[in-house]
Amino acid sequence: MSSFNCEMLRIAREERGLSQKDLARKLHASQSDISKFEGGEKMPGEDFIQKAASFFGYTVEFFFRPFVALPSGLVFHRKRSALSATERKRIVAEARVRMLDLAIFAEFSGIQSGALPLRDGRSPEDMARHIRILWAVPSGPIANLTKLLEKNKIAVLPFDFGSTFVDGFFMPPAEEGSLQCIVMNANPAMPPDRRRFTIAHELGHLILHRNEFAEETGKRQENEANLFASEFLMPAADIEEDLSAPLTFARLRELKSKWKVSMSALVIRAQQLKKISDSEAKRIWFLFSRYGYRKNEPVMGLSEERPFGVTWLVREFAKAKGTTAPASLFLTPELFARRYPDSAGLAGRDRQEECTREE
Numbered sequence: 001m002s003s004f005n006c007e008m009l010r011i012a013r014e015e016r017g018l019s020q021k022d023l024a025r026k027l028h029a030s031q032s033d034i035s036k037f038e039g040g041e042k043m044p045g046e047d048f049i050q051k052a053a054s055f056f057g058y059t060v061e062f063f064f065r066p067f068v069a070l071p072s073g074l075v076f077h078r079k080r081s082a083l084s085a086t087e088r089k090r091i092v093a094e095a096r097v098r099m100l101d102l103a104i105f106a107e108f109s110g111i112q113s114g115a116l117p118l119r120d121g122r123s124p125e126d127m128a129r130h131i132r133i134l135w136a137v138p139s140g141p142i143a144n145l146t147k148l149l150e151k152n153k154i155a156v157l158p159f160d161f162g163s164t165f166v167d168g169f170f171m172p173p174a175e176e177g178s179l180q181c182i183v184m185n186a187n188p189a190m191p192p193d194r195r196r197f198t199i200a201h202e203l204g205h206l207i208l209h210r211n212e213f214a215e216e217t218g219k220r221q222e223n224e225a226n227l228f229a230s231e232f233l234m235p236a237a238d239i240e241e242d243l244s245a246p247l248t249f250a251r252l253r254e255l256k257s258k259w260k261v262s263m264s265a266l267v268i269r270a271q272q273l274k275k276i277s278d279s280e281a282k283r284i285w286f287l288f289s290r291y292g293y294r295k296n297e298p299v300m301g302l303s304e305e306r307p308f309g310v311t312w313l314v315r316e317f318a319k320a321k322g323t324t325a326p327a328s329l330f331l332t333p334e335l336f337a338r339r340y341p342d343s344a345g346l347a348g349r350d351r352q353e354e355c356t357r358e359e
């Protein structure tokens, strides 16, 4: 039998947004013990593990998962400075456990990400063009970015971060060869064009930086991911002509509908491609502020791109495993139902059908 994995205790605690002190109080343990358990300096007794498991909604085996913590190539999207450390840890910990689940689903269905090209010193824009060719993307706007990623075996893993301070992030999977994924904030307050840019930006990190295990990403990586996203969503060769006409508000609205990117992203692109001067851009930004477009742009009928891949994997898994599905993921049935409400409903219906048949 494998031994107690101190990392799993830390993840379970952080996922709940609890400090070591909070957890000590909840489990009637001492803070110093919790700290030693998480640091691997002391083994918790069976009693403690039982208590912790039922408190978190995991099975006892959860704490014995042979999961090795990778140096995290963790990458946050915009706005990260306003996020508290506890919140950041909570979101990352939830993403980690969901990614561990995803690895189980993917292995069950035999789905793996294909080999991705190495960067080889190429520029972000070159890599964006390269991926478009590799994935046979037709020129012009990408109709459905989420679908494109899923078709190419990159999962888009959505969950509500409970905050709008982070848009999404990329984190390498815990095991090599697992399904690559982009974690996306499914918070309903996020507009669809912003979500699309986030996905393209995180894809940039995946393509450009997946082998750079930096604890914090610097300005260079952020710039590169943005350049990748711009070229991937708005290839210079295809959008140049569209940006040549004077960029009036009416024109920007029209282009937003066509390219499915924000009006701000279009202005930045026009600047990058030297289609407008800096003073012209300044004038547009001024007007954007005046109309409140910096915070809220007109939606222009853009619809939400819903990821289906992960839901499909969960359903296949739940259907095959039936009542043993939660335990196969080291979850209690209650936590399973909370984390995967769609599949739980399905499993419930399946059970009902079975009962009817038996009668």
Ligand SMILES: [Zn+2]
Pocket (backbone or CB within 6 Å): 075, 076, 077, 078, 201, 205, 217, 221, 222, 225
């Ligand atoms: Zn980033």
